[in-house]
Amino acid sequence: MKRRDFFYCVASLLGLAFAGQVKSREASLGSAASISNRLYGAAVRGDLLQQDGAYRRCVLANCSSITPELALKWAALQPQPDQFDFSEMDYLMRFAKANGMAVYGHTLLWHESIPAWALEPMATKKDWGIIQRYMETVLGRLAGSIRYWDVVNEPIDTVDGVDGLRNSPFLAAFGPDYIPNALRTARMLAPAARLMINEFGVEYDLAVEDDRRSRLLKLLETLRKGGVPIDGLGLQAHLELAKGQVSQQKLKPFLDAVADLGLEIYVTELDVREGNYAQAPDRRDRDVADAVSRYLDIVMPYSNLRGITTWGICDRYSWLQITPEDLAKYGDIWKDGSGPGLNRGLPFDASMQPKPFSNALLQAFSDSRVKYGRD
Numbered sequence: 001m002k003r004r005d006f007f008y009c010v011a012s013l014l015g016l017a018f019a020g021q022v023k024s025r026e027a028s029l030g031s032a033a034s035i036s037n038r039l040y041g042a043a044v045r046g047d048l049l050q051q052d053g054a055y056r057r058c059v060l061a062n063c064s065s066i067t068p069e070l071a072l073k074w075a076a077l078q079p080q081p082d083q084f085d086f087s088e089m090d091y092l093m094r095f096a097k098a099n100g101m102a103v104y105g106h107t108l109l110w111h112e113s114i115p116a117w118a119l120e121p122m123a124t125k126k127d128w129g130i131i132q133r134y135m136e137t138v139l140g141r142l143a144g145s146i147r148y149w150d151v152v153n154e155p156i157d158t159v160d161g162v163d164g165l166r167n168s169p170f171l172a173a174f175g176p177d178y179i180p181n182a183l184r185t186a187r188m189l190a191p192a193a194r195l196m197i198n199e200f201g202v203e204y205d206l207a208v209e210d211d212r213r214s215r216l217l218k219l220l221e222t223l224r225k226g227g228v229p230i231d232g233l234g235l236q237a238h239l240e241l242a243k244g245q246v247s248q249q250k251l252k253p254f255l256d257a258v259a260d261l262g263l264e265i266y267v268t269e270l271d272v273r274e275g276n277y278a279q280a281p282d283r284r285d286r287d288v289a290d291a292v293s294r295y296l297d298i299v300m301p302y303s304n305l306r307g308i309t310t311w312g313i314c315d316r317y318s319w320l321q322i323t324p325e326d327l328a329k330y331g332d333i334w335k336d337g338s339g340p341g342l343n344r345g346l347p348f349d350a351s352m353q354p355k356p357f358s359n360a361l362l363q364a365f366s367d368s369r370v371k372y373g374r375d
């Protein structure tokens with residue numbers, strides 16, 4: 001048994017008391033979300049769920065859904081052409097099942113998670129069989145238990161792309177048809193799944209985001225008109241305070257057009273990169289929560305919104321790290337050796353205490369009484 005398999009196997013045996021830890025769900029984000037028949041989830045990591053009890057309890061207390069932050073990416077799942085590793089994913093599936101949580105499938109095709117071994121044969125042989133075999137294995141194993149799948153992640157690039165599509169190894173090998181082909185392959189292998197395209201960068205009144213919205217919409221329209229199986233759009237929603245305020249004027253017509261195409265939406269990766277680390281922590285938290293509230297005010301009224309996932313749950317484990325370059329912008333204000341701590345862009349702080357972000361979510365969920373039928 002490999003070290004990683006052994007770890008998750010022991011972890012499962014020790015941790016089968018999962019189900020007993022769910023009691024505090026009452027006041028949770030997940031139960032607030034369920035008022036409007038939606039899910040609240042967080043991107044999670046299996047190793048952290050095992051190692052950090054406070055983190056695990058926070059996830060258990062709040063999430064009605066989890067998204068694997070790393071475990072369901074191609075490079076993690078198929079490290080070698082003839083070797084699949086589902087150990088972390090199996091663990092997360094058991095964890096979710098024991099606690100009545102949904103799992104959101106992130107992600108099948110993403111240019112940043114292609115295993116190194118696949119790059120050369122994809123580029124030279126243009127062999128779709130590589131993708132077919134990978135999708136067959138992953139969906140064959142998980143399609144029955146995961147409803148939402150980010151089939152293609154981040155296909156848009158209006159700056160360096162080709163006709164607005166990201167110049168990824170997929171585009172280079174298969175041309176723009178890789179998108180409909182991936183969706184058709186996914187439908188065949190997972191007939192009951194909701195098939196999503198997941199994108200970032202559509203929230204602000206910026207020229208580059210105008211271009212992204214319009215290219216993404218064009219892609220979705222083309223897919224729908226061509227009868228390609230696509231069920232929805234994942235909105236990553238990595239908010240950035242330095243970009244200004246989320247633009248209702250820009251976002252709403254975009255979401256209206258997505259809804260007019262008959263597509264669902266799902267907020268898949270909500271978090272906030274702060275704009276001013278020099279302020280007092282409570283002011284920083286308020287700025288973050290204000291941005292979140294503003295965003296939620298725009299998206300929550302959409303009856304085709306199925307759920308909200310934050311990209312992580314607590315600042316202790318956020319991908320949004322403050323870099324030395326960020327700090328350099330503030331001169332020597334922390335010359336005494338202190339610093340701004342972590343980026344504060346998730347619902348719970350580094351000690352798992354709820355912050356105004358969490359209240360903003362609770363408020364938005366409980367204000368939202370939109371009822372829709374799940375098909």
Ligand code: G3I
Pocket residue numbers: 069070073112113153236269319
């Ligand atoms: O855990 C190892 C550690 O042992 C090692 O020392 C270190 C050295 O680099 O790497 C650590 O793994 C890193 C892992 O995050 C955990 O921190 C990987 O290198 C790093 O590539 C990985 O980054 C993840 C990234 O996707 C690529 O998979 C981020 O955590 C994850 O938050 C990010 O998530 C993406 C979404 O999938 C798509 N949308 C954007 C989002 C943020 O970039």
